[in-house]
Amino acid sequence: MLRNLKKISYLQVFFIVCCALVVSTIIFRDLPFFWDAISKSARANWIYDNDLKQFIIPTEFNSGHPPLWIAMLAIFWTVFGKSILTARILLLIINIGVFWQISRLCKNNFINGISAGAMLLVCLEPTLVAQTTSLNNDMLLLFFTLFSLNSLINQKPFLFTLALMGLLFTNLRGIYLFTAILIIHAIYLRYRLISNNKATFSAYVIAAVSFGFFCVLQFRELGWFLITENTNYNQHRQTTGIKNVVINSIVYAKSYLEYGRFIIFLALMPLLYKYIKEKSLKNLLIDRMGIALFVISIVLFFGMVPFSNPIGNRYFMVCYILAIIVLINLIFLFQIKYKNVMLSAVVICFLSGHFWIYPATISQPWDSTLAYLRYFPLEVKMENYIKNSELEISHIGTRIRLNERDFSALQPLSETDKYAHFNIQTNAYILLSNIENYTKDDELLKVQNEWELLETFSDCGVFISLYKNPKLQTK
Structure with a gap:
């Protein structure tokens, strides 16, 4: 299936995706903030109403998350006018950035013989598609996560610094992802999967110091940092008992399998086992993506499962993207006989994911x-x-x-x-x-x-x- 698209370039695929994003923005130009995004709108409104004079939100409605996304919303409203459309134009810019990073990740990590058209399979992932319409901060966090990986692999110290700072200032989960990137970096160097550019290590220091400075300012202003004293959100930051750890572990695993994604991991697990077992087939690109997938998944698991905060599918979008890239690589590495059938099944499952509706008594993301x-x-x-x-x-x-x-x-x-x-x-x-x-x-x-x-x-x-x-x- 993908070989038939060999003539298409990554730039052309990216252009197709951008056109789809623009059309989506036009169609959903009045689509309101939804679910968790409503609280982000409330905080952005506070910054906007205070004429951008203060970016540290009062405790009464501060969840503890850093303010980059809400600050960007408030600034856009101030410059271009306060409206849903203005917010959606900001989201469109971020969405375009995300898919540009996806195109770079695919181009640099697909093995020989895979067409740029394979990127379209990554772009069809259901939760990724859904989040392109959501005025939350998850697409911004995904942008900086992919930006970090690309900058690390390509050894771009300045861009890597910006990406790590973006991770820390977008969401508290950025701390987990910052940690995961550091571990990935160490493993890449240990197995010589990237060159050793010592300048990239300064990025961690600059990003951490910058974020630490923000935490000091917030502590001086509010008397706390990271762990909010707002009772509505503080309850989500608590450690939980063994029973809930088990439940959260099940929810964590379910998040990877929902909405058609089960097909990815159903095919990936045996192929990955075969790849690890047959050492003669080692491939640098597969190793890099596989290690990134494993490390980020483990760090997020231990960063979320022991705590009371509800687990959402959107938290793991980078893992879904990496898993799809690894699967495509393995399918072509092993020259799977029925690869067209397998890849077609993935497309069908992804599209069907938007029609998965649970009974009303079961909570649904x-x-x-x-x-x-x-x-x-x-x-x-x-x-x-x-x-x-x-x-x-x-x-x-x-x-x-x-x-x-x-x-x-x-x-x-x-x-x-x-x-x-x-x-x-x-x-x-x-x-x-x-x-x-x-x-x-x-x-x-x-x-x-x-x-x-x-x-x-x-x-x-x-x-x-x-x-x-x-x-x-x-x-």
Whole structure:
């Protein structure tokens, strides 16, 4: 399959991807901040409202993450005007940067005989595709992660310094990735997988000192650094017991296999075993990508599993990318007879990933596939139904984040436009959707089984439903 695309260049593939990203930005120009991205919007709004005079967010809504992404949002709003479209243009720029780094990683680490068209397979990874539409900081973190790997492999000290600083200032997970890059660097040198340029070591010092300076400033301003004192977020930074470690380990493994990715690791494991066993087939490019995949996966495992913070699929996008590159390399190294069938199966599984919908009683990482996009038209239909039925919004309880539109959609929201807090005992109506994971199973089943269903809208498994309390007659 990939040999038929031999005439295509990496630049042409990159141009195709960029066109797709531009079209996506136009189509979803009004798509609001979603899920965890809403909190990023709230913090960016604080910086914007304070005229960019302060970038250290108050403890009352500071999760502890460094402020690079929210600062960039606030600056873009200040320069180009505060709107969803402005934020999406910023995301488009970052997305283009991510796929440029992917093209460099593929070009420098695909073995001989693999067409540039193989990069398209990497670009189809479901969570990566979904995150190109999400106004969160994960694409920025992925950019700096790939930038770090490319700069390390190509021995570019100045660029490597910028990449490491970006890792540390984008997200707390950047600390894990910074550590992983350092370990990868040491292993590469130990096995002579890259040249020894001593100037690259200064990058770690410069990045660490810069981040340390920020931590000192934050401590002086807030009295803490890294581990927030905000109780809403502090609970996610706690160590957990053995039972939860086991559960988190299962969730961690599941994250690698969900949404069609199981096909990657189903094929990768036996091929990787064969590659390690047959020492005569050693290849520098495969070794480099395999080591990076192993080290980053292990560091992220020990950095996340022992803690209470929920594990999301988007945290491991770099691992998915590396795994796909290693798999493609191994398929061509061993000249697999049915490689076209295997690669076609990967494409089909990746595309099917956007249609994986779990039962409503099972929590789902909604920002990990494009499935979440199907929710927003349903929301519009439901609110039109509520308006036409002349129901009082204040009588409708929900845990859908409709009351945060001042940050999600950047639309002013008055108190009269806000829904009631979810309470089975007092709500006359309840609005349910599987797009949120906060409602407990017993609450969900009680409403679905005992309350009167007034209206429901659904699309390929995503639903939003309005129920009436049979014990209350308030309209």
